Amino acid sequence: MAESSTQSNSKRQTLSPGKDAVVDRISSLPESLLCHILSFLPTKESVATSILSTRWKLLWTLVPKLDLDSDTITTSELSADYDDDDEDDEREIMFAHIVSSVLAQQECGELQTFRLQWKFGWDGSHLDAWLGSAAARKVKELDLDIFTDREENLNLPPSFFSCRTLVVLKLTGTIDIDIDVDTPSLSFYFPSLKILHLVRILLPSIINSQEHSFLKLLSGCPVLEDLSFTTDHFEGEYKLCVPTLKRLSISGINDSDYELEINAPALEYFDFDGDLRYIKFYEKPNNLVQADVCTYRFDDDYTSIFDDVYTSIFDYETEEFYRTWVFNIFAALNNVKFLSFSSSGTEWHNLGNIYPSSFQNLVELKFKVNGCSWNVLQYLLQKAPNLETLVITRGSDFVESNLYWKEPQYDPANLSSLTSFYYRGFKGLNDEVELVKYVLKEARVLKTATFQVSSGESKESVLEKLSMFPRCSTTCLLRVE
Numbered sequence: 001m002a003e004s005s006t007q008s009n010s011k012r013q014t015l016s017p018g019k020d021a022v023v024d025r026i027s028s029l030p031e032s033l034l035c036h037i038l039s040f041l042p043t044k045e046s047v048a049t050s051i052l053s054t055r056w057k058l059l060w061t062l063v064p065k066l067d068l069d070s071d072t073i074t075t076s077e078l079s080a081d082y083d084d085d086d087e088d089d090e091r092e093i094m095f096a097h098i099v100s101s102v103l104a105q106q107e108c109g110e111l112q113t114f115r116l117q118w119k120f121g122w123d124g125s126h127l128d129a130w131l132g133s134a135a136a137r138k139v140k141e142l143d144l145d146i147f148t149d150r151e152e153n154l155n156l157p158p159s160f161f162s163c164r165t166l167v168v169l170k171l172t173g174t175i176d177i178d179i180d181v182d183t184p185s186l187s188f189y190f191p192s193l194k195i196l197h198l199v200r201i202l203l204p205s206i207i208n209s210q211e212h213s214f215l216k217l218l219s220g221c222p223v224l225e226d227l228s229f230t231t232d233h234f235e236g237e238y239k240l241c242v243p244t245l246k247r248l249s250i251s252g253i254n255d256s257d258y259e260l261e262i263n264a265p266a267l268e269y270f271d272f273d274g275d276l277r278y279i280k281f282y283e284k285p286n287n288l289v290q291a292d293v294c295t296y297r298f299d300d301d302y303t304s305i306f307d308d309v310y311t312s313i314f315d316y317e318t319e320e321f322y323r324t325w326v327f328n329i330f331a332a333l334n335n336v337k338f339l340s341f342s343s344s345g346t347e348w349h350n351l352g353n354i355y356p357s358s359f360q361n362l363v364e365l366k367f368k369v370n371g372c373s374w375n376v377l378q379y380l381l382q383k384a385p386n387l388e389t390l391v392i393t394r395g396s397d398f399v400e401s402n403l404y405w406k407e408p409q410y411d412p413a414n415l416s417s418l419t420s421f422y423y424r425g426f427k428g429l430n431d432e433v434e435l436v437k438y439v440l441k442e443a444r445v446l447k448t449a450t451f452q453v454s455s456g457e458s459k460e461s462v463l464e465k466l467s468m469f470p471r472c473s474t475t476c477l478l479r480v481e
Contacts, residue, residue, distance in 0.1 A: 064112040141168040188220030342368030394425030
């Protein structure tokens with residue numbers, strides 16, 4: 001019996017290492033879980049784990065995600081035989097070899113994600129083979145961020161225009177999606193694509209009366225739900241028709257002459273940030289829930305070429321067009337529940353009957369004031385009887401103008417549902433104070449009114465001043481941050 005007890009204690013000591021011993025519990029995890037952990041690392045770091053042990057040697061080849069970045073090649077990894085002038089060329093050659101090698105060692109199994117950040121100077125021919133390999137492995141998400149200092153942009157290989165497994169496609173940089181007019185038989189077809197993001201790539205204009213390749217791309221995505229494009233080159237007429245689209249984001253458009261017609265009856269979210277021109281919705285987006293609109297103007301270069309008389313005429317006509325374009329957007333968006341709006345570059349006179357009749361569904365409004373848009377805010381507050389949350393931000397481009405806050409005529413519906421009011425960047429200027437007085441006086445069910453002030457302002461003095469204003473809601477709590 002004593003002998004058995006001694007053997008048991010000895011076995012326990014053998015199985016339980018000392019407190020200073022290092023225990024590798026990670027390597028004992030299931031292979032699928034280890035691959036999942038490695039999928040959160042860039043491929044370079046994932047490959048580096050192959051030196052840990054025999055168990056890890058080929059584990060990275062089973063990870064269904066590749067994340068490769070040419071910027072991760074350090075100077076110490078380059079050959080000492082190269083001069084500084086040849087460093088970029090060697091880096092380019094080495095990165096191309098790495099990508100090809102990694103793809104070759106991961107030939108089996110489906111590829112969930114292929115992310116490539118690539119800066120090159122002279123040879124972009126490798127991309128055809130890389131994308132061909134990704135397509136053969138049924139890639140689902142492709143994220144290309146490519147920059148070249150060549151005069152010509154990099155064309156995607158036509159063989160990739162019909163990748164049937166792609167669900168997410170993100171293209172950034174000096175990439176051209178234009179289809180050669182000499183080969184009209186080529187077309188895009190991505191039957192599984194749901195998310196398409198295009199950032200700073202060339203969206204070609206109409207060539208020889210051919211349809212935009214951009215629009216051809218969209219027509220080849222029968223189940224597309226999320227479209228986002230950022231571009232500073234947006235010229236001509238575009239008729240965007242995507243019946244399945246739920247999210248649309250447009251940004252970066254600067255000083256461009258364009259007309260955009262949007263036919264997206266299933267649209268739920270709309271985001272626009274740029275120089276506004278003519279945008280028309282083919283039919284009212286009745287399913288729209290949220291809209292974020294930030295507009296500004298770039299007409300200084302145009303006005304500078306006219307003399308004083310023609311400049312004043314130009315300014316007046318441009319102002320009228322601009323207001324009409326903005327309120328056309330408002331009219332299309334007046335079913336939303338959540339609206340964010342900011343505008344710069346114009347004064348808002350003569351709103352009149354081009355303004356939408358009401359925003360009955362609006363429960364949250366985020367509005368950026370710049371000194372020229374007080375009356376836009378005034379109209380919105382009068383037209384949103386079910387508004388619950390109001391967030392005002394004082395714009396960094398705030399300037400004094402001959403437009404100022406005017407208290408609307410009394411209407412018991414105004415602010416009758418407002419429970420939360422937040423003012424970011426409050427400085428206590430006259431228009432700001434008059435707006436705050438109006439909100440506190442009219443909002444009968446207001447619970448909190450929060451004011452964020454700059455570091456130079458005294459929170460105590462601001463709170464003391466605000467506390468003197470009459471409040472309709474007896475339960476409203478004032479806070480200054």
